Amino acid sequence: MKHISTLLALLTLAAAMASCRQTTAPPAPYGPVPTAAQLAWQKMEYYMFVHFGINTFTDREWGDGREDPHVFRPAALDCRQWVATAQAAGMRGIIVTAKHHDGFCLWPSRYSTHTVRESGWRDGHGDLLRELSDACRDAGLKFGVYISPWDRNHPAYGTPEYNTVFADMLAEVLTAYGDVFEQWLDGANGEGPNGKRQQYDWPLFHRTVYRCQPQAVIFSDVGPGCRWVGNEDGRAGETNWSRLDTAGLEPGKIPVTDTLTTGNIFGRAWIPAETDVSIRPGWFYSPATDDKLKSLDELRAIYYASVGRNSNLLLNVPPDRNGRIHPADSLRLVELRAAIEADFRCNHAAGATLNASGIRGNDSRYAPANLLDADFDTCWATDDSVTAATLELTLRQPATFSRLLLQEYIPLGQRVAAFDVDYWDAASNAWAPLTAATTIGYKRILQFPPVTSGKLRIHIRRALACPVLSTVELY
Numbered sequence: 001m002k003h004i005s006t007l008l009a010l011l012t013l014a015a016a017m018a019s020c021r022q023t024t025a026p027p028a029p030y031g032p033v034p035t036a037a038q039l040a041w042q043k044m045e046y047y048m049f050v051h052f053g054i055n056t057f058t059d060r061e062w063g064d065g066r067e068d069p070h071v072f073r074p075a076a077l078d079c080r081q082w083v084a085t086a087q088a089a090g091m092r093g094i095i096v097t098a099k100h101h102d103g104f105c106l107w108p109s110r111y112s113t114h115t116v117r118e119s120g121w122r123d124g125h126g127d128l129l130r131e132l133s134d135a136c137r138d139a140g141l142k143f144g145v146y147i148s149p150w151d152r153n154h155p156a157y158g159t160p161e162y163n164t165v166f167a168d169m170l171a172e173v174l175t176a177y178g179d180v181f182e183q184w185l186d187g188a189n190g191e192g193p194n195g196k197r198q199q200y201d202w203p204l205f206h207r208t209v210y211r212c213q214p215q216a217v218i219f220s221d222v223g224p225g226c227r228w229v230g231n232e233d234g235r236a237g238e239t240n241w242s243r244l245d246t247a248g249l250e251p252g253k254i255p256v257t258d259t260l261t262t263g264n265i266f267g268r269a270w271i272p273a274e275t276d277v278s279i280r281p282g283w284f285y286s287p288a289t290d291d292k293l294k295s296l297d298e299l300r301a302i303y304y305a306s307v308g309r310n311s312n313l314l315l316n317v318p319p320d321r322n323g324r325i326h327p328a329d330s331l332r333l334v335e336l337r338a339a340i341e342a343d344f345r346c347n348h349a350a351g352a353t354l355n356a357s358g359i360r361g362n363d364s365r366y367a368p369a370n371l372l373d374a375d376f377d378t379c380w381a382t383d384d385s386v387t388a389a390t391l392e393l394t395l396r397q398p399a400t401f402s403r404l405l406l407q408e409y410i411p412l413g414q415r416v417a418a419f420d421v422d423y424w425d426a427a428s429n430a431w432a433p434l435t436a437a438t439t440i441g442y443k444r445i446l447q448f449p450p451v452t453s454g455k456l457r458i459h460i461r462r463a464l465a466c467p468v469l470s471t472v473e474l475y
């Protein structure tokens with residue numbers, strides 16, 4: 001009996017020593033890293049843009065600010081229908097044009113006389129931001145606002161006083177409707193009613209947003225929270241760094257949009273890309289575009305070129321003159337969701353075996369098996385000195401696949417700069433090249449012609465620091 005308890009004590013001690021030995025330090029962050037708000041934002045992946053306002057009723061993209069507010073007359077406006085549509089589409093939030101360039105405010109602003117109040121909609125007591133933010137909150141969708149600094153209606157536009165007006169409008173919106181996940185600010189800047197252009201006070205605008213909504217991610221051409229992807233085609237760069245150098249740049253003053261599409265490999269700030277694109281030819285509704293929606297194939301390609309390339313997708317779906325999302329748009333969105341879900345139905349990497357050329361400190365906390373669990377926060381990493389490495393995936397049985405999904409653990413920065421992928425070709429009894437790419441980032445999805453194989457090899461050729469990956473999935 002005594003022997004057994006001594007043995008047990010020794011075994012317990014050995015186990016304790018083994019766990020004490022696991023002192024491998026985690027990888028140090030590489031470069032700038034996302035804030036908690038940017039990380040939460042990145043995980044949203046796909047959400048709805050809603051362009052709605054005066055232009056919905058005038059067949060114009062940019063109203064001139066002289067429209068009669070009574071033009072705004074949605075007969076059956078129903079924000080709950082927008083929210084239900086976004087949810088059915090698999091989207092996680094909605095960003096609405098609270099004010100576009102024409103200056104018309106979808107809320108009864110104290111700082112303007114060109115608002116829903118003056119339109120007579122809901123007898124002048126309507127507040128679209130109230131209705132939409134309530135509907136979002138009730139459904140668990142996040143709520144965001146686009147408030148255009150360019151204002152073709154406001155008499156103060158083009159004078160220093162307008163900067164205060166605009167900051168007051170921001171504060172008004174950002175304190176009255178609950179949490180705002182994203183403040184969308186574009187750099188459009190044209191002449192106002194007084195024939196003058198505005199010198200925007202960006203530091204004031206940013207301070208105001210952060211004071212009212214410390215967790216909001218501020219979008220503009222160049223951040224600071226997230227950046228424009230540099231085109232309106234729905235396409236992030238094949239190489240897409242979430243880092244950007246912004247010295248000397250400001251919204252509306254960007255020398256080359258290519259930089260926004262790819263980011264800067266050694267950029268000093270963490271400013272990930274957001275891909276904004278419309279389901280219709282214009283941003284605003286027009287009956288003339290009811291039969292000109294992007295096809296399912298086009299939208300699916302956009303998904304792969306945005307979410308599949310380390311960018312969030314902000315898909316614009318403009319409600320019609322009734323104030324509802326048109327059935328054609330709703331149907332297309334649901335088709336898209338079904339197509340994407342079908343693409344990612346069967347993950348052949350689940351239950352597979354994954355071996356790595358190296359494991360950080362030979363510590364099981366950094367084992368490649370962590371890439372196969374569904375947990376973003378468990379990773380595979382190598383020793384600090386290792387910046388090229390190989391992962392070999394052995395499936396339980398040969399399968400046919402055409403998509404590889406990878407994720408880097410971005411809380412420690414973005415590292416991988418080049419990798420290629422081979423599959424085991426049973427016919428020739430050798431590895432055969434499948435595809436190659438540069439960056440991964442939060443999410444990278446590679447598509448290739450279907451192959452049938454039992455083994456796949458990912459070769460990271462170049463990383464800026466030891467690779468830290470979170471996910472490998474194969475479909």
Ligand code: FUL
Nearest residue numbers: 061062186187188276283
């Ligand atoms: C741009 C605007 O000029 C367009 O009208 C549209 O709202 C687009 C999303 O942003 O800056």
